Amino acid sequence: MPEWPEMEHYRKMLEGKIHNKRVTAVQVERERSLNVSIAEFTNRVQGQHIIAVQRRAKMLLMILESNEVMLLHLMLGGWIFYGQDQEKPNRTIQVQLAFGEQQLYFIGLRLGYLHIFTPAELTTRLTELGPEPFDPALSLSAFKQRLEQRRGTLKKLLTDQAMISGIGNCYSDEICHAARLLPSRLPSSLTNEEWFNLYESMHVTLLDALQAGGYMDQAFYAGDLLTGGYNHRCLVYDREGELCHRCGQTIIRNIVSTKKSFCCIGCQR
Numbered sequence: 001m002p003e004w005p006e007m008e009h010y011r012k013m014l015e016g017k018i019h020n021k022r023v024t025a026v027q028v029e030r031e032r033s034l035n036v037s038i039a040e041f042t043n044r045v046q047g048q049h050i051i052a053v054q055r056r057a058k059m060l061l062m063i064l065e066s067n068e069v070m071l072l073h074l075m076l077g078g079w080i081f082y083g084q085d086q087e088k089p090n091r092t093i094q095v096q097l098a099f100g101e102q103q104l105y106f107i108g109l110r111l112g113y114l115h116i117f118t119p120a121e122l123t124t125r126l127t128e129l130g131p132e133p134f135d136p137a138l139s140l141s142a143f144k145q146r147l148e149q150r151r152g153t154l155k156k157l158l159t160d161q162a163m164i165s166g167i168g169n170c171y172s173d174e175i176c177h178a179a180r181l182l183p184s185r186l187p188s189s190l191t192n193e194e195w196f197n198l199y200e201s202m203h204v205t206l207l208d209a210l211q212a213g214g215y216m217d218q219a220f221y222a223g224d225l226l227t228g229g230y231n232h233r234c235l236v237y238d239r240e241g242e243l244c245h246r247c248g249q250t251i252i253r254n255i256v257s258t259k260k261s262f263c264c265i266g267c268q269r
C-alpha cells in the first residue's frame with residue numbers, strides 16, 4: 001500500500017498537472033469506488049476547477065472550487081495515471097476524470113476509493129489521524145511522548161495512523177533498519193540516543209524515498225522515469241534472504257504485532 005513518500009510524490013506531480021484545471025467530464029465504471037451515486041458524484045465534480053491538491057496521511061485530497069473535496073485512498077493495488085486516451089494503460093479503469101484532452105485514470109480501486117465530501121464531512125473523516133511525520137509540532141520529545149503512551153512494538157506504533165500518519169508496513173521496517181532498531185522493540189526499552197536515531201531516521205528515510213519517487217510500480221504519465229525509483233532502494237522490506245547492505249548478514253522476515261516485518265539481526269538491536 002502506498003505510504004507517505006508515494007502519496008506525497010503523487011501529490012506533487014498531480015498538483016503540477018491539474019491545479020486550476022477544470023474537470024470537463026466524469027466517467028465511472030465502478031460505482032462502489034464512490035460514496036455517492038454516479039449521478040450525484042458527476043453533478044458535484046463535473047465543471048469544477050481543482051483549486052488545490054493536498055495530502056493527509058496516505059490520502060490525496062483534491063479540493064474543488066465549491067470547497068468540496070475528492071478524497072482518494074489507493075489502499076492495496078490502486079494507482080493513478082495521467083495522460084491522453086491513446087497513452088492509457090491497458091487495465092480496467094474504475095474512474096476517469098477528464099481535464100480537456102488530458103485524463104486522470106484511477107486504476108485498481110478495489111479496496112481503494114474516491115469519495116466526495118463537504119468540508120465538515122472531511123474534518124470528521126480525518127479526525128482520528130495522528131500528526132504528520134513532518135509536522136513542526138512533532139518534536140523529538142513530542143514523538144517520544146506519543147509512542148510511549150501506548151503499548152506495543154515499534155512496528156505496531158509506527159504503522160498506527162492515530163499515532164503518526166502516513167507510515168505503513170514498508171517504511172516502518174526501513175525506518176527501523178536506518179535507526180538500527182528491531183521493529184519488535186518496545187518504546188520503554190529505548191535509550192535517548194535510540195529515540196534520536198529513530199526520529200531522525202523517520203525523516204531521512206521518508207524524504208529519501210520521496211526524492212527517489214517512492215516505490216510504486218507504474219509510471220504516472222507516459223515517459224515518467226521518476227515514479228518507483230525507490231523500489232530498488234528499500235534495504236530490508238521484501239528482501240528476505242538477501243544480504244544486508246550495511247553488515248552483510250542475511251535479512252529475515254518475521255511477524256511483529258501481527259504484521260509482516262523484515263529486519264537484519266546483524267545490525268539492528
Ligand SMILES: [Zn+2]
Pocket residue numbers: 244245246247248249264265266267268
Ligand atoms: Zn545488517
